[in-house]
Amino acid sequence: MAQSIRSKKFARQLVAMSIEEDRVVPERVSAVLQALDKKPPREYKAILRAYRNYLKVEVAKREAVVEHAGPLEESAQKQLAAFFNDTYGRTITIVPKENKELLAGFHARVGCDTYEYSARQQIEELARKVASQTI
Amino acid sequence: MSSVIEQIEEQISQLESKTVKQNTGRVVAVADGVAKVDGLSEVMYNEMVEFPGGITGIALNLEEEEVGCIILGDASHVRQGDEVKTTGKLLSIPVGMGLLGRVVDSIGTPVDDKGPLDSSERYPLEKIAPGIIERKSVDQPLQTGIMSVDSMIPIGRGQRELIIGDRGTGKTTIAVDTIINQANINRVGEESGDPDFRPVYSIYVIIGQKNANVARTIEALREKGALDYTIIVTAPAADNAANQYLAPYAGAAIGEWFMQNGKDALIVYDDLSKHAVAYRQISLILKRPSGREAFPGDVFYLHSRLLERSARLSPEAGGGSLTALPVIETQAGDVSAYIPTNVISITDGQIFLETDLFNQGIRPAINVGLSVSRVGSAAQVKATKQVAGKIKLELAQFRELAAFAQFGSDLDAKTKAQLDRGARIVEIFKQPILSPIPMELQVATLWGIQNGYYDDIPAKEIVSSAASFREYFSTREDATLTKIRKEGKISDEIAATLKKAYEEWKKSL
Incomplete structure (x- = not known):
């Protein structure tokens, strides 16, 4: 247990070393990996796993994965980026991703937070309400 | 068909068109009703979380990388990778008068097929107990209807009195009798039209018991007409550990509503040993460090924060009360085990039931020597004090002498008289199950033994004789009984009536 806490x-x-000006720098990550590979520490695998998990969280915190049904205009992306930058107080990069199952609107994820503005979710909500009333 | 479409159109118009923000996480692992969730960065301790399919959970372990959630409901539907959402709400339960006569589970869902609950208010399951400023010392009695308890181990409104004993010694019976007695008193009080009368509502929390036993208890309460004044919170043995862990807190929240609204309530936790076991199960699955008997370190706090919620409030705080009767099951009479000692130290006294006494036919099998009420005497009715003041001492002396007398046959007259009297006191306290005796009849019976009216009756016939006298007295002297109930003491006039009644009854024997 103590060793795992150490790793x-x-x-x-290592994650702190990979971040510069509040963003994960790929070059720094490569440098960290090379350094580790040259002189592997104890519990190398456990450290690499923990490094990957922490890095994933850091990347997710700085990224807004925006799933959208129709086309997502450049201006809309800028508006969303400005909104997220204001909300979280850090630079958030928009990663657009088309998802036709949403029917219309969008679904965004920044770290653990989700923003739902899709037609599919509204219909599901409506179906749930109608079903509960029918029962 | 058109009405359905209209309904949908109405719903569409009501739908919120703004963006919904939610804090989410993903299920990493599920085992034994506990889910480990990655994410949920903004979740609060004890916050309700939502699993897919409307399944609710509670965040119990907030760790650096994961959140440990207990699942309330069918955990078999929760899968790895499922999205979990925070709700921003703490677990709460419907409360109010509408719950009387109902049977609900730990999260307030009715389980009695009587339709939805008539309740508009909700109380959180976890709440900080009333502080010292709001509290007042116990000064009003809570009659159990069990003569040995009311006379020797009196309970006051707002007190916490532990019922402890091995399995099958009558712990549940004492609790159920007390609930039935509250219903009987409530009915008499309501019929009298006394504006100062304060009914006591009961909450019976069932933890980890067999469903058959639960059904039997509910039936007994219904038969005796007590269900209308009772709310049953059930988490039987078949329920998952999370529901068994939450049930007492749900009961406490329901009881608190009565207390906070200036009413009196009684809550029975049957039993807290199984509650501790359920909590141990959850804690071990959550990988919390275990201590003595594998219970987690906060098992004392588990019960202290629950029982501290029972209190008698000052008139400024509404004057309500919540009396608690927690039940603990011991193993082979060992009161020095971990959970029994914890709960003994939290409560204001205990009623100790013994298997030996039970097997000897002394029922309720209360060991008077080990039983105590630390605060109840301040609330005892004066009439009971007048007739039962010395009984506990006499009974203790009897037990000592009886043990000594086994070794010798030649006893002096005084010792013999003491033994005879003690045997009669033991007999008079025997009481059948589900038959609580009203306070005024208890007083009349004990007055008789105090004044020697049972001395010439053979010990074996004491139980039937006392029952016969109670019947004789209640049919002929109803006015005197009402007087004892209202005045709460034995005046010279009442004493004279009792004397006359005993003399006449003895003639009729």
């Missing part, structure tokens, strides 16, 4: 702490230090 987690070490992984967190």
Whole structure:
């Protein structure tokens, strides 16, 4: 248990080294990986796993994956980016992703937060309400 | 068909068109009713979370990388990778008068096929107990209808009195008798039209019991007409550990509503040993460090924060009360085990039931020596005090002498008299199940034993003789009984009536 705490702490230090100006820098990540490969620490695999998980969280925190049904205009993307930057106080990159199952509107995810503005969710909500009333 | 379309159109117009923000996470692992969730960065401790399919959970372990949630409902529908959403709400339960006569589960869902609950208010399951400023010392009695309890181990409104004993010694019977007695008193009080009368509503929390036993208890309460004044919160043995863990807090929330609204309520936790076991199960699955008997370190807090919610409030705070009767099951009479000692130290006294006494036919099998009420005497009715003041001492002396007398046959007259009297006191306290005795009849019976009217009756016939006297007295002296109930003490006039009644009854024997 103590060793795993140590490896987690070490992984967190590696993540801090991979971030510059509040964003994950791919070059720094490569440098960290190369350095580790040259001189593998104890619990190398556990450290790499923890590093990957922490990095995933850091990337997710700085990314807004916006699923959309129709085309997502450049201006709409800018509006969304400005909104997320304001909300979280950091630079959020918009990653558009087409999802026709949404029917209309969008569904965005920033870290653990989700923003729902899709026709599919509204219809599902309506179906749930009607079903509960019919029962 | 058109009405359905109209309904849908109405719903469409009501739909919110703004963006819905939610904090979410993903299920990493599910085991034994507990889900480990990745994400949920904004979840609060004890917050309700929503799993797909409308399944509710509670966030119990907020760790650095994961959140441990207990699942309330069928965990078999929760899968790895499922999205979990925070709700921003703490677990709450419907409360109010509309719950009387109903049977609900730990999250307030009715389980009695009587339709939805008539309740508009909700109370959180977890709440900080009333502080010292709001509290008042116990000063009003809570009659159990069990003569040995009311006379020797009196309970006051707002007190926490533990019922402890091995399995099959009559713990549930004492609790159920008390609930029935409250219903009987409520009926008499309501019929009298006394504006100062304060009914006591009961909440019976069932934890980890067999469904057959639950059904039997509910039936007994219904038969005796007590169900109308009772709310049953059930988490039987077949329920998952999470529901068994939450049931007492749900009951406490329901009871608190009565207390906070200036009413009196009684809550029975049957039983807290199984509650502790359910909590141990959850804690072990959540990988919390275990301590003595594998219980987690906060098992004392588990029960102290629950029982501290029972209180007698000051008139400024509404004057309500919540009396608690927690039940603990011991193993082979071992009161020094972990959970029994914890709950003994939290409560204001205990009623200790013994298997040996039960097997000897002394029922209720209360061990008077080990039983105590630390605050109840301040609330005892004066009439009971007048007739039962010395009985506990006499009974203790009897037990000592009886043990000593086994070794010798030649006893002096005084010792013999003490033994005879003790045997009669033991007999008079025997009481059948589900038959609580009203306070005024208890007083009349004990007055008789105090004044020697049972001394010439053979010990074996004491139980039937006392029952016969109670019947004789209640049919002929109803006015005197009402007087004892209202005045709460034995005046010279009442004493004279009792004397006359006993003399006449003895002639009729």
